[in-house]
Amino acid sequence: MNSVKVGIIGCGAIAQHLHAPDYAAAPEAELVAFCDIIKSKAEALAERYAPRAKVFTDYKALLKSGCVDAVSVCLPNILHGPVTIAAAKAGCHVLVEKPMATSLVEAKAMIAAVKKAGKLLMVNQSQRRFPSHRKAKEVLDSGIMGKILHVTAMFGHEGPEYWSPTGKWFFRKKEARFGAMADLGVHKADLIRYLTGKEIVEVSAHYGRLEKKNTDVEDNFVATLKFADGTLGTLASSWTVKGMEANYMILHCANGTLAANLFPGKPLVAQLVKPGCEIEFPMPPPPTNADAGWGIDVGGAFCRAAMGLEAPYCSGEEGMKSLAVILAAEKASDTGRTIKVTV
Secondary structure (H helix, E strand, O other): OOOEEEEEEOOOHHHHHHHHHHHHHOOOEEEEEEEOOOHHHHHHHHHHHOOOOEEEOOHHHHHHHOOOOEEEEOOOHHHHHHHHHHHHHOOOEEEEEOOOOOOHHHHHHHHHHHHHHOOOEEEEOHHHHOHHHHHHHHHHHHOOOOOEEEEEEEEEOOOHHHHOOOOHHHHOHHHHOOOHHHHOHHHHHHHHHHHHOOOEEEEEEEEEOOOOOOOOOOOEEEEEEEEOOOOEEEEEEEOOOOOOOEEEEEEEEOOEEEEEEEEOOEEEEEEEEOOEEEEEOOOOOOOOOOOOOOOOOHHHHHHHHHOOOOOOOOEHHHHHHHHHHHHHHHHHHHHOOOEEOOO
């Protein structure tokens, strides 16, 4: 197999900004189908990225057509599970958006279905692919920072209405299941696990709806974390951050502090104490293809993993562990107790 025939199910903002341009720029991918209940959205992506691709308004029809080897599931959270399972039964590899599911029961069913089909399930925890985070992983694994003692992570912006004006489902619990807690918080829960290589075992948390109107999901969330080795941390997400986006992680270590995306113009900076110095780490050059989405090669990485050329950057099992942190945080806030993270 020289390339993977890919279909995108759900042609909203994340498909427009990331999946479609990424696949179009990846030599390992061939975009052959787009599906959305609003036909014009699917047609617009096809016209821009793959004029010969087929357009569907029903994902079941797309899967039944047999024209794809793999799909990206870019739908409201409540649909991630059933569509992933249907795609697996149709013999497709699946890249599903985060959060991968709305419960651990559902996540386990997704993993089981794809495994039974002998296919690949990847979860698009895309922050693992950001250049600053890939470099941070390299730095931490080198041992130069010493033992990680405390982690602080934050992801916030003005809200999904600014990112996806037509994505009304973000504000409906029946379709989204969570608000900022899983829309943004699960990104950092996963990134914390990825960068530290440590598992979170206990969570205390609070969430609330402080500003957004006409919604039944939270717009702010904060949690305290305890890791298996005793490391501590904080995790926060917000849909009410004004003036600038907050999307950073700080790792306080025995030999200094490593900050990712904290300082403008400095994606990754280390302040060391032995020897006392500051290191500003260089990032890889931006992609030469100006239309290649965010330049993080999500589509190409998924296709290469489906072809057996590299390991998946976030397997279904990994995605489920990060979801478990958010589910524990929700329970902690609801009960006012510290909750153990279980998978």
